[in-house]
Amino acid sequence: MLSTLELRNIIESSFLPQRCQCTQATDRSLTVRVFDQATHKVDYTLSGIRTEQLTSSRAISNLIAGMRTDLKRQHQMPRAVGEYL
Secondary structure (H helix, E strand, O other): OOOHHHHHHHHHHHOOOOOEEEEEOOOOEEEEEEEOOOOOOEEEEEEEEEHHHOOOHHHHHHHHHHHHHHHHHHHHOOOOHHHHO
């Protein structure tokens, strides 16, 4: 199993050039935040990632692919009128 530091590095670097931040909670779960490049605000958050499930490169790749899919879907959703103001 990879260390939390190694997992964080893999996940954070997979979203470059966007800024990505992984933090570990006291229960050892990870929270991943991806930031918008223009506004620097949090664009996507996923919490409660169990590190003990990330035991293979395939598991890590699947997690990252799922997060990228979620992020892409989020950007394709129509925005409320107030969000444009």
